Amino acid sequence: MIEVENLYKKFGKNEVLLGLNLSIDKGGIFAVLGPNGSGKTTLIKSVLGMVVPNSGTISVGGTTIKKNWKYRKEIDYLPQIANFPGNLKVKELIRMIKDLRQMPSNEEVLISRFGLESFLDKKLSTLSGGTKQKVNIVLAFMFECPLLILDEPTTGLDPASLIHLKTLIKQEKAKGKTILITSHIMQFVAEIADEIVYLLEGKIYFKGSIEELKIKTDQSDLEHAIAAIANTSTNV
Amino acid sequence: MLFLNNDVSKAVITLMNIIIVLVPLIGTIFGVMYFYNSKEFTELLLAQPIKRSSIFSGQYLGVAGSLALSLVLGLGIPFVAYGIFRSNAIFDFTLLLVTGAFLTLIFTALSFNIALTNENKIKGFGYAVLLWLFMAVIYDGLFLMSLIVFKEYPLDSFSLTATMFNPIDLSRTLILLKLDISALLGYTGAVFKQFFGTNQGLTVSLIMLILWTVLPVWRLVVISKKKDF
Amino acid sequence: MFYLFTFLFFSNLLRGNTITVCANCEVKTISEGVNIAVEFDTLLIKKGTYKEYNILIDKPLTIKGDSYPIVDGEEKGEIIRIVSDNVTIDGLFIINVGTSYTSDYAAIRVVKSENFTIKNVVLEKLFFGIYLEKSNNGRVYHNKIIGDAIDEYNSGNGIQLWYSKNVVVEKNIVQHVRDGIYLEFSDNITIKDNTSTDNLRYGLHFMFSNDDVYTNNLFENNGAGVAVMFSKRIKMVNNTFRKNWGTAAFGMLLKEINDAEIVGNTFEENTIGVNIEGSNRIVYEKNNFIKNGWAIKVLGACYANTFSRNNFLHNSFDISYNSKLNDNVFNQNYWSAYTGYDLDKNGIGDVPYRPVKLFSYIVNKTPETIVLLRSLFMDIIDFSEKVSPVFTPDNLLDANPLMKKAL
Numbered sequence: 111m112i113e114v115e116n117l118y119k120k121f122g123k124n125e126v127l128l129g130l131n132l133s134i135d136k137g138g139i140f141a142v143l144g145p146n147g148s149g150k151t152t153l154i155k156s157v158l159g160m161v162v163p164n165s166g167t168i169s170v171g172g173t174t175i176k177k178n179w180k181y182r183k184e185i186d187y188l189p190q191i192a193n194f195p196g197n198l199k200v201k202e203l204i205r206m207i208k209d210l211r212q213m214p215s216n217e218e219v220l221i222s223r224f225g226l227e228s229f230l231d232k233k234l235s236t237l238s239g240g241t242k243q244k245v246n247i248v249l250a251f252m253f254e255c256p257l258l259i260l261d262e263p264t265t266g267l268d269p270a271s272l273i274h275l276k277t278l279i280k281q282e283k284a285k286g287k288t289i290l291i292t293s294h295i296m297q298f299v300a301e302i303a304d305e306i307v308y309l310l311e312g313k314i315y316f317k318g319s320i321e322e323l324k325i326k327t328d329q330s331d332l333e334h335a336i337a338a339i340a341n342t343s344t345n346v
Numbered sequence: 347m348l349f350l351n352n353d354v355s356k357a358v359i360t361l362m363n364i365i366i367v368l369v370p371l372i373g374t375i376f377g378v379m380y381f382y383n384s385k386e387f388t389e390l391l392l393a394q395p396i397k398r399s400s401i402f403s404g405q406y407l408g409v410a411g412s413l414a415l416s417l418v419l420g421l422g423i424p425f426v427a428y429g430i431f432r433s434n435a436i437f438d439f440t441l442l443l444v445t446g447a448f449l450t451l452i453f454t455a456l457s458f459n460i461a462l463t464n465e466n467k468i469k470g471f472g473y474a475v476l477l478w479l480f481m482a483v484i485y486d487g488l489f490l491m492s493l494i495v496f497k498e499y500p501l502d503s504f505s506l507t508a509t510m511f512n513p514i515d516l517s518r519t520l521i522l523l524k525l526d527i528s529a530l531l532g533y534t535g536a537v538f539k540q541f542f543g544t545n546q547g548l549t550v551s552l553i554m555l556i557l558w559t560v561l562p563v564w565r566l567v568v569i570s571k572k573k574d575f
Numbered sequence: 576m577f578y579l580f581t582f583l584f585f586s587n588l589l590r591g592n593t594i595t596v597c598a599n600c601e602v603k604t605i606s607e608g609v610n611i612a613v614e615f616d617t618l619l620i621k622k623g624t625y626k627e628y629n630i631l632i633d634k635p636l637t638i639k640g641d642s643y644p645i646v647d648g649e650e651k652g653e654i655i656r657i658v659s660d661n662v663t664i665d666g667l668f669i670i671n672v673g674t675s676y677t678s679d680y681a682a683i684r685v686v687k688s689e690n691f692t693i694k695n696v697v698l699e700k701l702f703f704g705i706y707l708e709k710s711n712n713g714r715v716y717h718n719k720i721i722g723d724a725i726d727e728y729n730s731g732n733g734i735q736l737w738y739s740k741n742v743v744v745e746k747n748i749v750q751h752v753r754d755g756i757y758l759e760f761s762d763n764i765t766i767k768d769n770t771s772t773d774n775l776r777y778g779l780h781f782m783f784s785n786d787d788v789y790t791n792n793l794f795e796n797n798g799a800g801v802a803v804m805f806s807k808r809i810k811m812v813n814n815t816f817r818k819n820w821g822t823a824a825f826g827m828l829l830k831e832i833n834d835a836e837i838v839g840n841t842f843e844e845n846t847i848g849v850n851i852e853g854s855n856r857i858v859y860e861k862n863n864f865i866k867n868g869w870a871i872k873v874l875g876a877c878y879a880n881t882f883s884r885n886n887f888l889h890n891s892f893d894i895s896y897n898s899k900l901n902d903n904v905f906n907q908n909y910w911s912a913y914t915g916y917d918l919d920k921n922g923i924g925d926v927p928y929r930p931v932k933l934f935s936y937i938v939n940k941t942p943e944t945i946v947l948l949r950s951l952f953m954d955i956i957d958f959s960e961k962v963s964p965v966f967t968p969d970n971l972l973d974a975n976p977l978m979k980k981a982l
Binding site: 359362363366367482483484486487489490493494497501502504505506509514515518519521522525526527528529530531532538539 | 820821822824844845846847866867868869889891892937940941942943944945946947948949950951952953954955
């Protein structure tokens, strides 16, 4: 589904991605993990075309993304910070995104699942962080795209909504979609991820299932396994 | 009916002062403000299947267009109501509105350029205000000083060229061509005479204004294509 | 009663006979008519074309054209020369005066004669138009002079007065000549209701002529406007000076003029409204200065001039001085650029107005800076100069600026 070859990116003097190679197959949930500043978001944004790499190629669904924008029709994206134009109402925002994408959508189901009905006529600037995140989730999940990219989807969600989110992700997986997630909540990752992609110093340090990671690091749970990776890398 | 008597010219002069000073300021500040405020929204749009250039040119046209329109309508309607069509200042007045609209387009484009190249909001704001201050005041000060220092040399080509490189001066010149032509013709230089005495001045100034609009917008599109978010 | 009858009888006799001149008449040319006429006869010139020049009128005659007969000089030289008193020329259409670099050929020249009248004459394709030379007590009335002057060196003046006194020049139209009306060493001349436009150099030009009056004339689009030089006690009333544009163009140039009165004139859209050089004791009252580049430009020493109840409307610069000295008085004028207030509502602004801007001083020094006119920077430095004058005469101000236009 996604092929990344030799990806380099630096911001000023700060080299973030150093020849990253990644291949993600169709179907399944992939968790992109790594310490802060390891390039998770940069990788995701490169795939989305928001960051222009210095060199290397990325292709999504078989087409290279350079100077191309139509491939984004195949991607649903949930950004890390959900800041919307404050003067729009929730309803208007949803309508606008629908208008932009011109695809069939199922926002009603999602709205009722997250209990957003009463907020539809409110301005976005008046919403709390958690509610904004819910709107964010609705926007990301309301279309049926084969690739779903979620950047810190759990931020600010209450436990009930978190459960909704998990079921939602699992449903989408069941439809055969490819889902890319970044998160710092290991419990969440352990629960839903099929495979882990661990980024370190601009490269893929580890790619495989949670079990493989546990074996490799000789730890019994994911959180410690991840911590162990971080430790070994700093020792190296 | 106040404007039907002699004081249309006074009104036009007052308006000119406002337009060449305030319009660029509003365009710059509003442009930078809008750009920074809508950053997240821009990111939201970037993840959607839309061409980058259309996102930014759309934002630019939205801001610049609405500012220009509010200027033209805001000034135009009261004057039309006061019967400008029946007064002979109509041409001066139209020119004033056209330059005002151009200044809005130019300075909004410049401020978008600044905002695009500066991630830091405070820095961006600073540069924007500096840009305005430079174009509106400092440039003319330097210009004047260089004219006085080099007064032994033929300066008319230099001064006209220097005028062309500042959109505020350029618009001022356009309006001067209408309001103060009698004073402008008092100077001996042949280049001046050619420029102010014929239609050349009007044509060249308008072309330069268009260039001033097109270049920043073009740069905007180019930068936005390479920019990371 | 007897004396009166006798007088009438003789005056009738003096009127003389009428001689008709036309192509089929007994008398076929004007010169021939003048030759056979006796004093106080009338020559009636019928419609037609008369190819004549050097017509010498040496006796008191009235030459009257019927429906504008054409006198064509074929560019051979002067056309009519009057050397006798009491001559009247009326209703001729004179064309093709010869051009010369050595003598000033005129359509009509009056030499050392008195009591002449030249009226209803139309002149075209001329060198000099009407030339009065040492001739007094005459009248130049309702003539139309349309030249085609292109260069100053080979063109002449419309109406020229040289050492002539007590002449009235009235309701003439002069266009496209070198100087519309030119006066040299001519005193007590009245010039009124004339229109002098599109002339190469000056609409009206005074040199060494005293005690003259000109009223209600219109001077428009002349190369350099109107020049009044080296003359005393001139009265200029209700004239209009418009659209004199160019490097050295002005509505009116005053050079070495003393004791003049300039009242009720309108100076509109000139590069310089009034240019004053070395002129003293002049009274400027109730004039309108509208949309000029410089309303008044003062060069050199000008003392004891007073400006009151004038309107200065929308000029790029109201007044420009090239020195720091000021001995002229400005009082109770209306300045459209005045931004003061009138708290006691007496119609007079409570703060004085300073008509000389620092910028005009800078423009005098470095003319190219004119392109910075009306820029914010200039407004700022003008303001600071206004607060504490350094470069401009600090006593130059109108202490009582009017709040409303003076009528």
